[in-house]
Amino acid sequence: KQEVTQIPAALSVPEGENLVLNCSFTDSAIYNLQWFRQDPGKGLTSLLLIQSSQREQTSGRLNASLDKSSGRSTLYIAASQPGDSATYLCAAKGQSNTGKLIFGQGTTLQVKP
Amino acid sequence: EPEVTQTPSHQVTQMGQEVILRCVPISNHLYFYWYRQILGQKVEFLVSFYNNEISEKSEIFDDQFSVERPDGSNFTLKIRSTKLEDSAMYFCASTGQGQYNEQFFGPGTRLTVL
Numbered sequence: 001k002q003e004v005t006q007i008p009a010a011l012s013v014p015e016g017e018n019l020v021l022n023c024s025f026t027d028s029a030i031y032n033l034q035w036f037r038q039d040p041g042k043g044l045t046s047l048l049l050i051q052s053s054q055r056e057q058t059s060g061r062l063n064a065s066l067d068k069s070s071g072r073s074t075l076y077i078a079a080s081q082p083g084d085s086a087t088y089l090c091a092a093k094g095q096s097n098t099g100k101l102i103f104g105q106g107t108t109l110q111v112k113p
Numbered sequence: 114e115p116e117v118t119q120t121p122s123h124q125v126t127q128m129g130q131e132v133i134l135r136c137v138p139i140s141n142h143l144y145f146y147w148y149r150q151i152l153g154q155k156v157e158f159l160v161s162f163y164n165n166e167i168s169e170k171s172e173i174f175d176d177q178f179s180v181e182r183p184d185g186s187n188f189t190l191k192i193r194s195t196k197l198e199d200s201a202m203y204f205c206a207s208t209g210q211g212q213y214n215e216q217f218f219g220p221g222t223r224l225t226v227l
Binding site for chain 1: 144146148154155156157158161163168169204206208215216217218219220221223
């Protein structure tokens, strides 16, 4: 059974810092891994999707990497801004035909001005 | 840009009452999902729906839950007799052809059972 874990649970950094959020999964047989942003009390906004055959994806200041063999993904945020403060969730799509996502518990990021 | 919409944004109900949560997935998408997030906990998969039938359901999705796509646009989640522990944020999601594709989520319905 797939388990997804995110470390750390919370992170506080000063504005301008580069930072890395970690995601690990127990079953390496995944189709893809998706990173989301969740603001308090709000929905999930998709940030990046990495297919199982890819090593990384980039969007603006965000870069996500995937290492299937070690069961790890990282989300790198460059030059963090206060507006980046949110909870970041990773979710793995397993090899079921249904494409359900298995979520980590999230990392809550606070970027201080 | 196309988006998944959900109504209502917040639903308050009494224990034992039936509730229907509504979703309009992105129009050309084929796979539909419901997830829930109890406050402070992980987002959990409930059910997936494809070709007008349930393709997978979790242990949470017992006989009290049902899903329906009554027309070409709406996708609904019904809880027949709500319990206190059903209080959560419920998210609808959809994806296009192929399980390789990105899942898009709606803004959620916050269900409060009193």
